[in-house]
């Protein structure tokens with residue numbers, strides 16, 4: 577079985593090995609993909625929530641020229657063999673030098689070791705057990721078996737984790753039998769038998785794990801809790817460690833500074849300023865609504881005064897108010913029909929989606945709801961309402977005008 581160099585030294589980024597087996601995975605017009613098994617490797621395969629390492633394999637070809645291949649994926653098969661997916665073929669027997677992408681691995685170690693710390697802190701302070709761990713490209717998360725996590729408790733957990741990071745405690749890899757591990761008080765033991773690899777954060781946490789870890793808690797760099805959301809059986813806690821935490825804090829600050837510059841004010845004054853502006857907007861909306869109601873009333877009075885009475889003794893108002901929205905034509909139709917008798921109003925609005933309002937005084941014997949529904953449905957729209965008031969919408973201005981024309985004809989005939 578492939579010797580796992582990363583088990584004994586997480587910080588081994590440069591190693592030598594021999595190719596044991598090479599298989600072609602896929603072939604396309606331009607490129608083939610291969611997978612390689614080595615006798616020993618420091619490349620970490622995706623496992624236990626930690627993603628694989630990437631990097632380079634360098635081999636000397638038959639002609640003596642150096643061949644460099646890119647390691648794109650590393651995985652472990654069911655037999656425990658580790659396979660490196662590469663973009664060029666390296667024949668079995670070749671001696672290689674492996675170089676691991678240091679930045680990617682360090683980032684993974686920071687997030688992964690941070691997870692050990694965070695899970696231990698959640699247990700210590702809240703008795704919340706970690707049921708799963710995910711290390712993503714941007715965000716890492718743990719799922720806890722508790723769904724209620726009050727904010728002050730979360731802040732205590734974050735503080736404890738950062739205290740332990742600041743104390744720069746040693747992290748050691750230890751090996752034990754299952755019985756020994758049980759006696760040592762390891763919280764969660766793997767199902768398999770045989771020697772168990774333990775990660776010991778001095779006087780803080782002891783856990784079985786096959787991943788790569790920092791040498792001391794200080795190397796985690798810092799831990800920042802982010803979004804908390806409820807999931808099926810508990811809560812998902814997003815967190816960032818090391819440079820990811822710094823990058824997130826930087827992005828948050830830039831966003832705040834950009835938002836504050838819009839007011840302009842200091843970031844600290846943003847909540848107060850936003851609340852104030854929302855209240856002002858609410859007052860303006862209320863004032864606008866009052867003014868529009870007054871305007872509708874005045875317009876209705878003017879229209880009623882200027883209207884001629886058509887047979888059978890009705891005043892019919894039919895028009896498209898292009899500058900007014902659906903709320904205003906509704907208001908105007910109500911003002912016209914509710915306080916006068918023998919009035920019919922058929923209005924269209926083109927502010928926003930084309931809208932229609934049909935209304936009549938209580939003494940008019942026409943069912944406006946039925947009339948509007950029939951006409952807008954025929955024009956490809958929707959709508960309806962009561963006998964004396966109805967509203968609806970049509971797809972476009974042509975349909976709107978045609979519905980109004982047809983409504984006028986029908987009302988005049990009835």
Ligand SMILES: [Zn+2]
Nearest residue numbers: 775785786787
């Ligand atoms: Zn681990």
